[in-house]
Amino acid sequence: MNMPVSPQLQELQPAADHGTAHARWRWVFDQPLMAMGVLILLALLVAACAGQWAPHDPYVQALSERLQPPSAAHWFGTDQLGRDIFSRVLHGARYTLLIVLMAAVSVAPVGMAVGLCAGYFGGALETVLMRITDIFMAFPRLLLALALAAALGPGLENAVLAIAVSAWPPYARQARAEAKRLREREFIWASRLAGASHFRILLRHLLPLCASSALVRLTLDLAGMILIAAGLGFLGLGAQPPTPEWGAMVAAGRQILAPYWWVATLPGLAIFLVSLALNLVGDGLRDALDPRAGR
Amino acid sequence: MSAHGHWLKSRVTGSASLIATLLGLLVLTFFIGRALPVDPVLAVVGEHASEAVYERTRMEMGLDQPLPVQFARYLGRVLHADLGTSVVSGQPVLRDLASFFPATLELATVAMLMGALVGIPAGVLAAVHRNRWPDVLVRITGLVGYSAPVFWLGIVGLVVFYVTLGWVGGPGRLDTLYQYSIEERTGLVLMDTLLAGSWDGFVNALSHLLLPAVVLAWHTAAYLSRMTRALMIDELNSEYILAARMKGLSDWRVVWRHAFINIRVPLLTSSALAYAYLLEGAVVTETVFAWPGIGMYITQSLFSADLPAVLGATTLIGLLFLMLNRFVDWLYPRLDARIKP
Numbered sequence: 001m002n003m004p005v006s007p008q009l010q011e012l013q014p015a016a017d018h019g020t021a022h023a024r025w026r027w028v029f030d031q032p033l034m035a036m037g038v039l040i041l042l043a044l045l046v047a048a049c050a051g052q053w054a055p056h057d058p059y060v061q062a063l064s065e066r067l068q069p070p071s072a073a074h075w076f077g078t079d080q081l082g083r084d085i086f087s088r089v090l091h092g093a094r095y096t097l098l099i100v101l102m103a104a105v106s107v108a109p110v111g112m113a114v115g116l117c118a119g120y121f122g123g124a125l126e127t128v129l130m131r132i133t134d135i136f137m138a139f140p141r142l143l144l145a146l147a148l149a150a151a152l153g154p155g156l157e158n159a160v161l162a163i164a165v166s167a168w169p170p171y172a173r174q175a176r177a178e179a180k181r182l183r184e185r186e187f188i189w190a191s192r193l194a195g196a197s198h199f200r201i202l203l204r205h206l207l208p209l210c211a212s213s214a215l216v217r218l219t220l221d222l223a224g225m226i227l228i229a230a231g232l233g234f235l236g237l238g239a240q241p242p243t244p245e246w247g248a249m250v251a252a253g254r255q256i257l258a259p260y261w262w263v264a265t266l267p268g269l270a271i272f273l274v275s276l277a278l279n280l281v282g283d284g285l286r287d288a289l290d291p292r293a294g295r
Numbered sequence: 296m297s298a299h300g301h302w303l304k305s306r307v308t309g310s311a312s313l314i315a316t317l318l319g320l321l322v323l324t325f326f327i328g329r330a331l332p333v334d335p336v337l338a339v340v341g342e343h344a345s346e347a348v349y350e351r352t353r354m355e356m357g358l359d360q361p362l363p364v365q366f367a368r369y370l371g372r373v374l375h376a377d378l379g380t381s382v383v384s385g386q387p388v389l390r391d392l393a394s395f396f397p398a399t400l401e402l403a404t405v406a407m408l409m410g411a412l413v414g415i416p417a418g419v420l421a422a423v424h425r426n427r428w429p430d431v432l433v434r435i436t437g438l439v440g441y442s443a444p445v446f447w448l449g450i451v452g453l454v455v456f457y458v459t460l461g462w463v464g465g466p467g468r469l470d471t472l473y474q475y476s477i478e479e480r481t482g483l484v485l486m487d488t489l490l491a492g493s494w495d496g497f498v499n500a501l502s503h504l505l506l507p508a509v510v511l512a513w514h515t516a517a518y519l520s521r522m523t524r525a526l527m528i529d530e531l532n533s534e535y536i537l538a539a540r541m542k543g544l545s546d547w548r549v550v551w552r553h554a555f556i557n558i559r560v561p562l563l564t565s566s567a568l569a570y571a572y573l574l575e576g577a578v579v580t581e582t583v584f585a586w587p588g589i590g591m592y593i594t595q596s597l598f599s600a601d602l603p604a605v606l607g608a609t610t611l612i613g614l615l616f617l618m619l620n621r622f623v624d625w626l627y628p629r630l631d632a633r634i635k636p
Contacts, residue, residue: 131312131315131316131319132319134312134316134319135316135319135320135322135323136323138316138319138320138613138616138617138620139320139323139609139613139616140571140572140574140575140612140613140616141575142575142578142579143575143578143593143609143612143613144323144609146578146593146597146605146609147324147327147605147606147609148327150597150602150605151327151328151602223441223442227442227444227445230444230446231444231445231446231579234444234446234579234582235579235582235594235597236597236598237597247444247446250444250446250447250450253450254450254583257450257453257454257458258454258458259458261454261458264450264454265447265450265451265454268444268446268447268450268451269447271444271447272442272443272444272447275441275442275443275444276438276439276442276443278442279438279441279442280438283438
């Protein structure tokens with residue numbers, strides 16, 4: 001987001017000192033919304049690491065303290081089994097991070113491999129690969145993930161697999177378009193003439209050139225993946241109890257909304273904040289890397 | 296090649312790719328069905344069946360055949376509008392779907408109307424006042440709509456507007472009072488209550504519909520306002536707009552009669568896609584609001600491990616989604632003379 005910087009602020013900023021860490025990161029904080037996103041994501045990381053210092057054990061049940069409203073002792077209150085919701089939300093950050101990281105490291109490479117091969121080799125291979133991509137894209141994402149998770153059985157690994165299977169096609173399309181454009185360029189011909197193998201060209205020349213656009217897409221996509229993961233958890237297809245997965249925690253509080261509103265709404269707030277942060281950072285990155293798109 | 300020949304060729308390849316995609320869709324659902332770790336024969340005969348009974352059922356179900364033969368049979372059944380039989384209701388999945396679909400249709404249509412009526416003007420407003428407060432407001436509201444999980448928005452909405460304030464009806468489509476007194480004719484509650492001449496029933500149905508529709512519409516409005524804003528900014532930067540302004544036309548006229556008219560085609564196609572995505576959003580929303588539509592049917596079938604029902608509903612929504620996409624592709628060149636069909 002291109003927030004206009006006020007003239008006074010511009011004067012206060014020191015002259016560009018290239019090369020220092022300060023200058024390298026300043027563009028992040030020139031965009032207040034993106035800075036907010038980065039801060040929330042840092043908080044997520046800290047929460048994921050700080051799980052063991054949470055004020056209470058996320059698994060220990062204390063039936064005498066069940067369904068306590070938020071207070072100084074229990075910031076987010078307690079659930080039906082007397083577990084501290086704040087500690088469970090902190091622990092849940094790990095599962096969210098895990099799901100997102102696993103999906104990210106599987107989705108982008110698979111999608112790019114398919115797209116690069118299709119775009120670079122062309123011909124029948126391209127037709128077949130892109131037709132397969134179209135088929136996967138023909139399904140609404142959540143529904144495909146839902147059907148897969150249902151068939152594979154509930155669980156964290158299957159949820160990740162289901163998300164990955166439903167998320168790779170856009171990366172394939174994008175990589176194909178870029179590979180198709182790049183393969184006609186002279187430097188590709190030159191490396192072919194110099195005796196480089198197809199594999200080398202794909203890996204050393206095309207992949208690095210297509211990586212940055214895939215990265216931007218991935219950042220914007222991660223928010224969607226978090227929502228789908230939380231949706232699967234909410235429907236009971238993600239991590240199983242007593243694992244403190246955020247979507248499942250919302251589902252657990254659903255039947256007792258009144259008067260125990262905090263059981264369902266506060267874990268959901270965590271999902272919302274992380275997805276919001278990823279969207280903010282994704283928008284900021286896109287504006288920074290592709291000035292045309294953000295106008 | 297003559298112009299006519301070219302048209303024919305594009306028509307043929309278009310249909311062929313549609314058929315290939317449809318076929319792929321069915322292959323996908325077929326293999327999802329086969330991936331399941333549960334033995335489908337055991338689900339029918341039970342664990343204590345003898346070897347002979349097990350084998351006979353396996354053969355009756357066609358599971359002794361090679362996979363391609365099994366797929367051909369599955370394909371044949373789907374082409375005869377047979378999506379299998381639900382394990383729970385014991386009815387054909389298609390009949391179940393027909394009775395659940397109107398509720399989803401009603402919810403999605405109302406949400407679509409709300410989303411378009413709010414999102415499109417908001418996008419225009421944001422583009423006109425770019426980088427000033429209306430723009431920031433629209434973008435942040437949109438960002439919240441994008442980022443919030445639909446089920447959480449629904450739950451927060453229920454806590455605030457139903458439990459605390461009591462402004463809207465709770466889960467379900469009608470209060471129990473009306474549930475059995477309204478005759479079901481169209482399956483659309485708003486229509487049925489009006490047809491039955493029950494004004495109270497109509498108001499009650501509306502109060503139940505409002506919250507789930509707003510929750511769904513928020514996301515649609517976010518998407519449409521983002522699209523509208525980007526399209527309008529492109530349009531407002533073009534030279535004919537400058538010319539219109541120099542002629543002294545009013546701002547209102549320039550924005551709505553000149554710029555907006557030119558983005559209506561891409562906007563219409565975006566709206567059709569947004570409608571397709573509502574089918575997806577409905578799955579989770581219906582679960583939160585106990586709304587008896589396709590989404591709730593799918594999740595209920597999930598909990599009872601009723602795979603034919605899940606796959607049948609998935610296939611149906613996949614088909615609808617594909618058809619809407621194709622419809623958009625078909626519509627686009629017909630509305631915009633600059634693009635050849």
